[in-house]
Amino acid sequence: MPATDGPAPLPRRLQWHIAEIADIIVETPRVKSLVLTLPDWSGHMAGQHVDVRLTAEDGYQAQRSYSIASAPEASQVALTVERIEEGEVSPYLTQDVRVGDRFEIRGPIGGYFVWTAAMDGPLFLIAGGSGIVPLMAMLRHRAAANGKTPATLLYSSRTYDDIIYRAELEGLAAQDKSLKVTHTLTRKQPSGWKGFARRIDREMLQDTGFPPDARPRIFICGPTPFVETAAGILFDFGHGRHLIKTERFGPTGG
């Protein structure tokens, strides 16, 4: 069995809860965060996700999984949703919802792609696009828990305006010398851009990451080809298979 760092098992039965939207935060032109009021929420670990269920007036239901963006320490659970053009659920959640709207949610789900500040070793987070969401929960948790282990985020976005949580990431890095945030912009860069300007590759992972001897815990989240590339290179570098945890998503999260 892979090492799983012993997260708590899920409760015996995951109940549906009614979530009410308390706040909506515009993150980028295509991405919004929904801050939820959730009475009786049992709490979560950074990296976990929830199932969301929407019910139409005629009783039709649609269900999707979304990563939790908020730290376990936050008073309210937040989800961050990217609009998928052909999607059924994400256009609703990013365009139509208003504060006070309600839908159902159950979770938290997933005990493998999780990180807690009590875990030893450096933390290397690699995000592609909206794959930042569960990794942001980890960084928020690390900040809230005053975690001191070195942490690095390598974050690939298409353009500057597509960077989710940009200001907050800048703030986190500014107040914490042990946290390094590196961006790469693959499609278009603003003038004077000092970060990387290409897709992730061996050299970039070598320059930003930790050596295998440091036994970093590595979390990679993004589209399938992104995750395949990053995980394959890091495995080649000699990082232990069980220290590389991945979450892949296709274009079907809609």
Added chain:
Amino acid sequence: MSDSPVTRGFRGRKPAAQSDRIPPGQHLTHDFPVLSAGPTPVTSLAEWSFALEDDDGRLLAEWSWEAFNALPQTDIKTDIHCVTTWSKLDTHWRGVSFDTLLQAAGLPEAPGDYVMAECDGDYTTNVPVDDLIGGKAMIATHYEGEPLPSEHGGPARLLVPHLYFWKSAKWVRSLRFMQTDQPGFWEELGYHMYGDPWREQRYAGD
């Protein structure tokens, strides 16, 4: 379901023609998303083998890649359902059925009521033998007429299409027979022991 509150303004999209083939809580996709918990393992075909084992891990039968591909092949067309809520219809697979494996191993019947599928990358999942026999499951090596790509579990994956797709273990290397039902990787982490999409058995207790 009747106590679910209406989500204001949500209308959704009903997949009209195929809705009777989409289990509750699922939606149709035309892509083939990938879900795995770690790096994609790569085993060369020269090193690859597939084994049947008893409860103590003793070898009952073992095939090299060449020998495995010389076994009688089965083609199936089937729908698949992932617990992350996508379903894909009319997928085509080729491989060796579980029935053929038992026969080739000289086993008149399965030596246990359950199997643990064991994989490269240390993934495991448990399946009852009743859900493997009678043409219900295969070790698949081809998808849509092509060798199965590694990110989808190639060179070979278990295919049990009537259960949620995490049961169709990628990169499978052995089936270990068990007398009692033991949880595999996701089952230990709170996913359902059986995983019937039509009964929406996603998580423990569903």
